[in-house]
Amino acid sequence: MTIEGSNISVNMRVRLGTLELRNPLLTASGTFASGQEYSAFVDLDRIGAVVTKGVSLNPWPGNASPRIAETASGMLNSIGLQNPGVEAFCAKDLPWLAQHDVPVIVNVSGHSMAEYVAVAERLESEPGVDALEINISCPNVDEGGMAFGTTCTAAADVTRAVRAVTAKPLIIKLSPNVTDIAEIARSVEAEGADAVSLINTLLGMAIDTDTWRPKLARGVGGLSGPAIKPVAVRMVWQVANAVGIPVVGMGGIMSTEDAVEFMLAGATCVAVGTANFVDPTATVRIVEGLEEYCRRHSISAVSDLVGAVKF
Amino acid sequence: MTIEGSNISVNMRVRLGTLELRNPLLTASGTFASGQEYSAFVDLDRIGAVVTKGVSLNPWPGNASPRIAETASGMLNSIGLQNPGVEAFCAKDLPWLAQHDVPVIVNVSGHSMAEYVAVAERLESEPGVDALEINISCPNVDEGGMAFGTTCTAAADVTRAVRAVTAKPLIIKLSPNVTDIAEIARSVEAEGADAVSLINTLLGMAIDTDTWRPKLARGVGGLSGPAIKPVAVRMVWQVANAVGIPVVGMGGIMSTEDAVEFMLAGATCVAVGTANFVDPTATVRIVEGLEEYCRRHSISAVSDLVGAVKF
Amino acid sequence: MTLDAATERMLLEHVSVIANERVAEGVGLLVLESPRVAHAVAPGQFVHLRIERDASFILRRPFSIHRAEGNRLHILYQVLGDGTRALARKERGAEMDLIGPLGHGWEMPDGIAHTLLVAGGLGAAPLGMLAEALAERGVAVTVAQGAPTVERLVARELFEATARRVLVATDDGSAGERGFVTQLVDGLLASDRPDVVYACGPEVMTRIVADQARAAGVPCQVSLERLMACGVGACLSCVVATTSGQKRACVDGPVFSAEDVLWDISEIPPKH
């Protein structure tokens, strides 16, 4: 695409397996709902793809409040995958998204292997769903969630089971709360994942020193925001060097430079999460910033940044 | 001890195994050298104990520069255990420390099992050494270091080997870069560790978007500071609930409230690291703050805070 | 849409500080030049304010609109933590940005003649605009206001100017009756027979007022506080349990019909 006010044209397109996107900027699941709220601030047709809030088979109430706590350069959340269930999602969210020119990646959550499969099967027939992101890394549910993302066997099992029921591009979302994330990435690649996305939140806790109670009703929750960026960049770099499939990088991206940093580390796409809360225009601001960065550095294709870190 | 300007007296004493300390405030290894530099800012006799920079068997050059990078509410370091070796340490640092009224905990680093043992053996005969902290969690060395802290077997092996050669209180410093830190804590407790300390730094990376080079010459390094506090508090809470031995908590402690938060989570002692760089008087400021906090909450013994978080 | 369009849509506005001064113990009054929100805001709505840029606290802070006159917003804020401490340091000319007007405000049904506004502490903030709007419509307003001490009583002039009666209760009796504002409510329900009760304050108080109103058979609206990340309905951090399921305080509230709320004290934001 050609950029106004410049004769250099930057190719912003990237590929996640068979899914071709107009630019590398995705929304991080759970921070952008299904896009409706933020469409008041940004045009969805400027974003690479909308990644929806996690969808489970049945309606899920989520955790008790308080569900968030602010921390130094970050925040903890224990929303707990509250969602109306896949039927309501297909009835309400997909039709709304269908009216917009933006690829849709549905984030699938499960409390059991069977649930992941059931949700994936239900979505398979939906033309409005361009890809699935399987969340095997949610620190905020008791059964399932993160458990599936912390061992190679479990991660491989979920991937194999979902792969068997979907022909859509399959992205597995990895947990950072592990000793060796590269090994888990390899095990899901081996089972046919088309891409991996990371990082989900780091398991954290905060205690109120006046009340002596945890700041989150659930006790522990997931840490996100700028605070975790160095851990996320490191993991993206490790995983990108361990697998052949594309990596979606996220964790504390607030600025264009942050997005570039993840791409240099090896991310083909980047996702913006907590930043939406701080600046509801963050997604499009960063898309525009990436184009501008490429022009400034005379880079003709944004994909030239992927893994370009120099040692 | 009685506090001026108050008729309530707060007992600040705590025990780490057989080691009794006048207060729970330790220095975090590697951020306070052997105390000499900071003795210009604080009186060491106000601190619970000095934990020294990591000491290895032979002199060690450490990593190339740049060795640090600032991150959001934190910093990365890849110092790489630079130190003059245990002989030089015994010749220079211990005599200096002996002139001061402060318990000394020597942080032991090793690039092999044999090295941990050799350093511990060498220190056994030194009366000026009150306890050993074995660093099996350094992310900044190629062999050894963190490798020993990421599996239960390796952690247990190191503990057993060092336990066999020392009668001094033995503290094992755990790595946060693991899937289940509680399980590793249990395995070192089983081998006779008197206490565990956590967390060491989270493995992280930062890339300069102008030069496209990692900000650290070594590429990756250890993340410390306020950014990691929620992860550290969560791990201290998990470990304190998994073992019977005392826990030394650290990770982003900058204020009195931060220290209280770690004690409520289950830490018997707290260590101040990165905060020394920001405020060279942080250690004593927090000791004074803890006394004041206890008085304000009419707590007669600081140890009453340990694990007192309410659910 | 260009990025500026977001601001054209009156949702994201760059504002500047006109005045910022202490009006009560630990309470400041912030006056912002914020034309778009000032003209669009309805009583009970709020803004989500970005107080600092490269600070270590990253989230926006929600504040009710206490008054809107011309292009200006008045915000009454209590100094509690990092955000409000930083806010208290802002001087005339300082620039910030905010999202708003947000949320579902107070309902003013047609044909009501008498109303009772119950304010606990800073709960007076969102009731200011309401009192003015009701008075404008010729609806009689009675205010029952509580505070720990007289030094912490806020918005007195506004209430005196707009309400037919203002009754006060302070914990230490330094103004009005000694005790809690809730002690005044039963009497006022009986004497004034209001058509609607509007309540805002600590959730323990709001809940009692809701019970008192129910007992008296008077419809009651309450404004609730929740920790809010996005402020626009996307993150689900601000849920309120209601008879019709979990609602988001930032879009479905902060004002709810008291009958619909399934009270859960554990959901009150951290004390200070």
Add this chain to the structure above:
Amino acid sequence: MTLDAATERMLLEHVSVIANERVAEGVGLLVLESPRVAHAVAPGQFVHLRIERDASFILRRPFSIHRAEGNRLHILYQVLGDGTRALARKERGAEMDLIGPLGHGWEMPDGIAHTLLVAGGLGAAPLGMLAEALAERGVAVTVAQGAPTVERLVARELFEATARRVLVATDDGSAGERGFVTQLVDGLLASDRPDVVYACGPEVMTRIVADQARAAGVPCQVSLERLMACGVGACLSCVVATTSGQKRACVDGPVFSAEDVLWDISEIPPKH
């Protein structure tokens, strides 16, 4: 010792801004009321400044003392990132704290008559106090100064007032000779036959000057920059490889004898 004693020891000082203005393109001059450091500092030493409190950047920033007069410190700073941007926003009266004076400064051996000071860009900062001290002792000072353009040339008055000669080179020729300051050095070494060369600037430049001095058989001192966490010798983040092992720039430096330095360009702090 009470905590105040740390400040009594003249190491930690609470300072206030007397003035802060732009003196060149992207360069500010900060004047601080800092009596203890101002009276104790020697040429080439630095302070470790805590610019903000609850900002997202947590580390102190090291700055050389450009001048010290009475109770005041002059700091010349280039605006690069978060810290210096925040510094540029500080107004008269703003309060900060600093650690200092820190480090090992310039050596001024007895009996020297002629000196050559080579400054690249902000390298002029630590050379200011040195030029004044040398002039005071009646030592002849020649300054060779480089900058990208005339707009970015700093400390001209100070050098004009204290040096016998000031030669300038700019990349674009907008002042003095076109090219690098190092082009001036060989000529000056030959013509002035200095007893000592003092150099500060980008490490690529300092290194060349050190070579030029060695070739001419003139002793050379260089001030080096390293990323610094503690600033007091405890963290080992600032090491410089020397013939006598690894030294800490914050205590053993920042000034080193050029012959002792084992140059390693990779150690230069990140460019901007």
